[in-house]
Amino acid sequence: xxxxxxxxxxxxxxxxxxxxxxxxxxxxxxxxxxxxxxxxxxxxxxxxxxxxxxxxxxxxxxxxxxxxxxxxxxxxxxxxxxxxxxxxxxxxxxxxxxxxxxxxxxxxxxxxxxxxxxxxxxxxxxxxxxxxxxxxxxxxxxxxxxxxxxxxxx
Amino acid sequence: xxxxxxxxxxxxxxxxxxxxxxxxxxxxxxxxxxxxxxxxxxxxxxxxxxxxxxxxxxxxxxxxxxxxxxxxxxxxxxxxxxxxxxxxxxxxxxxxxxxxxxxxxxxxxxxxxxxxxxxxxxxxxxxxxxxxxxxxxxxxxxxxxxxxxxxxxx
Amino acid sequence: xxxxxxxxxxxxxxxxxxxxxxxxxxxxxxxxxxxxxxxxxxxxxxxxxxxxxxxxxxxxxxxxxxxxxxxxxxxxxxxxxxxxxxxxxxxxxxxxxxxxxxxxxxxxxxxxxxxxxxxxxxxxxxxxxxxxxxxxxxxxxxxxxxxxxxxxxx
Amino acid sequence: xxxxxxxxxxxxxxxxxxxxxxxxxxxxxxxxxxxxxxxxxxxxxxxxxxxxxxxxxxxxxxxxxxxxxxxxxxxxxxxxxxxxxxxxxxxxxxxxxxxxxxxxxxxxxxxxxxxxxxxxxxxxxxxxxxxxxxxxxxxxxxxxxxxxxxxxxx
Numbered sequence: 001x002x003x004x005x006x007x008x009x010x011x012x013x014x015x016x017x018x019x020x021x022x023x024x025x026x027x028x029x030x031x032x033x034x035x036x037x038x039x040x041x042x043x044x045x046x047x048x049x050x051x052x053x054x055x056x057x058x059x060x061x062x063x064x065x066x067x068x069x070x071x072x073x074x075x076x077x078x079x080x081x082x083x084x085x086x087x088x089x090x091x092x093x094x095x096x097x098x099x100x101x102x103x104x105x106x107x108x109x110x111x112x113x114x115x116x117x118x119x120x121x122x123x124x125x126x127x128x129x130x131x132x133x134x135x136x137x138x139x140x141x142x143x144x145x146x147x148x149x150x151x152x153x154x
Numbered sequence: 155x156x157x158x159x160x161x162x163x164x165x166x167x168x169x170x171x172x173x174x175x176x177x178x179x180x181x182x183x184x185x186x187x188x189x190x191x192x193x194x195x196x197x198x199x200x201x202x203x204x205x206x207x208x209x210x211x212x213x214x215x216x217x218x219x220x221x222x223x224x225x226x227x228x229x230x231x232x233x234x235x236x237x238x239x240x241x242x243x244x245x246x247x248x249x250x251x252x253x254x255x256x257x258x259x260x261x262x263x264x265x266x267x268x269x270x271x272x273x274x275x276x277x278x279x280x281x282x283x284x285x286x287x288x289x290x291x292x293x294x295x296x297x298x299x300x301x302x303x304x305x306x307x308x
Numbered sequence: 309x310x311x312x313x314x315x316x317x318x319x320x321x322x323x324x325x326x327x328x329x330x331x332x333x334x335x336x337x338x339x340x341x342x343x344x345x346x347x348x349x350x351x352x353x354x355x356x357x358x359x360x361x362x363x364x365x366x367x368x369x370x371x372x373x374x375x376x377x378x379x380x381x382x383x384x385x386x387x388x389x390x391x392x393x394x395x396x397x398x399x400x401x402x403x404x405x406x407x408x409x410x411x412x413x414x415x416x417x418x419x420x421x422x423x424x425x426x427x428x429x430x431x432x433x434x435x436x437x438x439x440x441x442x443x444x445x446x447x448x449x450x451x452x453x454x455x456x457x458x459x460x461x462x
Numbered sequence: 463x464x465x466x467x468x469x470x471x472x473x474x475x476x477x478x479x480x481x482x483x484x485x486x487x488x489x490x491x492x493x494x495x496x497x498x499x500x501x502x503x504x505x506x507x508x509x510x511x512x513x514x515x516x517x518x519x520x521x522x523x524x525x526x527x528x529x530x531x532x533x534x535x536x537x538x539x540x541x542x543x544x545x546x547x548x549x550x551x552x553x554x555x556x557x558x559x560x561x562x563x564x565x566x567x568x569x570x571x572x573x574x575x576x577x578x579x580x581x582x583x584x585x586x587x588x589x590x591x592x593x594x595x596x597x598x599x600x601x602x603x604x605x606x607x608x609x610x611x612x613x614x615x616x
Contacts, residue, residue: 019504019514020183020497024176024232024364027433030373031174031346034339035482042481042541052481053541056332065338069377075433078178079504079515125335125383173350173360174343178518181587184527185496189328192493196327196387206327207387210486219492223531229587233350233361279489279537328491332484332540339482386486 010085013043014105017080027075033112034068037100040086041116044098048137056123059131063096063118070114074104081105091138093129094120164239167197168259171234181229187266188222191254194240195270198252202291210277213285217250217272224268228258235259245292247283248274318393321351322413325388335383341420342376345408348394349424352406356445364431367439371404371426378422382412389413399446401437402428472547475505476567479542489537495574496530499562502548503578506560510599518585521593525558525580532576536566543567553600555591556582 015036023029041063045052055061076082083105089097095117102112122128130138169190177183195217199206209215230236237259243251249271256266276282284292323344331337349371353360363369384390391413397405403425410420430436438446477498485491503525507514517523538544545567551559557579564574584590592600 016501016504018497019177019500020185022178023173024178024180025370025372025433026178027372029174030376031339031342034342035480038339038481039478042478051541053539062333064333064335064383065380067377067379068338069375071375072373075372077515079513125333170347170350172343173346179524179526179587181526184530185493185500188493188496189326192327193324196324205387207385216487218487218489218537219534221531221533222492223529225529226527229526231361233359279487327485328493330486331481332486332488334486337482 010087010101011040011044011047013039013084013086015039015082015084017076017078017082019078022078025075027077030070030072033070033072033102033114034116036082036084036102037068037070037086037098037114037116040084040100041098043084044086044088048140050134050137055134059134060123061128061130061134062121062123062125064121064125065116066095066119067117068114069116070112072112074109074111076102076104076111082111083108088138089115091135093132093135094127096120096130096138164241164255165194165198165201167193167238167240169193169236169238171230171232171236173232176232179229181231184224184226187224187226187256187268188270190236190238190256191222191224191240191252191268191270194238194254195252197238198240198242202294204288204291209288213288214277215282215284215288216275216277216279218275218279219270220249220273221271222268223270224266226266228263228265230256230258230265236265237262242292243269245289247286247289248281250274250284250292318395318409319348319352319355321347321392321394323347323390323392325384325386325390327386330386333383335385338378338380341378341380341410341422342424344390344392344410345376345378345394345406345422345424348392348408349406351392352394352396356448358442358445363442367442368431369436369438369442370429370431370433372429372433373424374403374427375425376422377424378420380420382417382419384410384412384419390419391416396446397423399443401440401443402435404428404438404446472549472563473502473506473509475501475546475548477501477544477546479538479540479544481540484540487537489539492532492534495532495534495564495576496578498544498546498564499530499532499548499560499576499578502546502562503560505546506548506550510602512596512599517596521596522585523590523592523596524583524585524587526583526587527578528557528581529579530576531578532574534574536571536573538564538566538573544573545570550600551577553597555594555597556589558582558592558600 021028021032083103085101089099097117100114120130175182175186237257239255243253251271254268274284329336329340391411393409397407405425408422428438483490483494545565547563551561559579562576582592
């Protein structure tokens with residue numbers, strides 16, 4: 001059983017910086033980190049055993065972003081290999097939070113950190129509730145007393 | 155009545171190059187010209203008197219891109235004002251073509267030209283037919299013998 | 309002279325939502341709001357009488373993003389006209405802050421609010437100082453009394 | 463030695479479709495295929511033993527896009543695994559061509575094909591020549607017999 005002091009369980013995925021993601025400063029344009037956060041969420045869901053797309057297509061539930069925050073520590077550059085680490089923060093059947101760490105995969109330098117908050121909605125963007133089977137998946141890693149089996153962190 | 159030798163009727167719209175659209179070469183990244191073509195199509199539909207969104211939302215018809223082609227003549231840079239000129243090429247109830255010219259608005263230098271071909275589909279991306287009322291709008295400017303009233307060209 | 313209780317001086321600019329900016333939820337993808345913030349900054353600089361590009365090209369100074377934050381209130385959709393309102397928050401010769409409001413231009417509904425913090429650097433992304441002539445422009449609207457730097461106005 | 467009738471030598475790389483890459487049709491927005499082409503070029507250079515970035519950073523040569531063309535066969539969707547296949551077409555010290563195939567990695571369905579033409583320039587986007595050591599790399603796979611330049615293989 002995970003204790004309160006345990007670090008959150010991060011899912012990890014790697015991408016390579018695309019030329020399209022750079023700007024005329026010669027570094028990655030800042031909005032792309034939010035795209036990387038989304039790549040991290042997708043990987044997190046996969047690591048928990050469900051594709052995020054199923055939540056939308058089969059259950060009619062969307063996680064609409066309510067808030068996003070990014071702190072940029074060091075620039076990323078074309079062809080850098082980037083490690084995206086994603087963990088669930090708090091989760092209720094109405095609101096889900098994620099936290100992110102963006103690192104250079106080779107140097108392990110921390111490039112950015114961030115958080116996002118998502119509201120559960122139906123297909124018409126109206127507030128809705130997350131099915132219990134999904135909430136359990138979100139909580140098993142953000143609620144340390146949960147007994148659900150932990151998936152691999154990468 | 156427009157004759158066969160008449161030039162096509164272009165709709166014009168202007169944008170300012172965004173920092174996000176540049177890359178580390180210091181010029182606009184090449185894929186963004188296809189985004190500008192889409193901005194041109196939207197403006198063309200508006201100039202013909204209908205929002206493209208209505209075609210999707212009210213009539214369940216989508217124009218799915220089948221082919222796109224762009225020739226890049228000169229680079230565009232951050233904060234440049236860009237003139238997007240769009241005209242309908244050939245049009246049937248199954249396939250619609252557009253042609254584009256991208257210019258620097260102030261110098262009138264031609265930056266790029268292009269074409270795109272679109273297949274009419276239903277919401278599930280299956281081949282479908284364009285409602286006659288819309289086909290008329292596409293043809294009134296690409297088919298010079300049509301008698302439908304011409305809208306303003308910008 | 310503007311008093312401390314005066315509202316910040318917003319520069320306004322309008323854009324139309326592009327098809328490219330939507331995602332499969334049918335609404336604008338969340339990272340694009342950070343692109344809109346940048347469009348707002350560009351407009352703000354123009355409204356203050358200087359193109360941001362000059363700061364980079366002529367003075368060798370860049371405003372590298374150190375932090376960005378966005379709260380999403382209501383979705384934006386394809387072809388919506390969007391009003392971007394941008395104001396300078398606090399400004400020193402090392403750190404500049406902006407605040408943003410994103411509204412539907414016609415309904416005046418508030419769609420999002422945000423802030424960003426920028427570090428002044430040289431062309432190699434090393435910390436540098438903003439030339440006094442520019443700092444004055446940033447401060448003339450955010451620091452009306454010329455006293456000690458005020459905290460962010462958002 | 464490779465014969466004229468040999469198929470071109472493709473470099474392959476895999477990506478997963480990002481939510482950001484979809485649009486409100488529920489499929490990947492068409493301009494993103496040009497981004498994937500660029501991901502393919504980067505992978506092709508890596509497979510030939512040099513990072514494209516070196517050509518810019520160390521040799522001051524850029525490959526500025528002069529023409530791009532894409533035929534869309536079938537839509538790609540969120541979370542699809544995409545196989546990008548890239549080969550060099552013709553190559554001189556002034557002009558380089560690439561050809562692309564985009565496939566669904568699992569079903570092997572062909573989703574799109576394309577070509578791009580690139581002009582060799584210096585850092586100021588003026589025409590320049592590709593260093594011989596690089597030209598050899600481009601040609602070793604597209605011009606196996608070392609004879610007169612063949613026409614584009616697409």
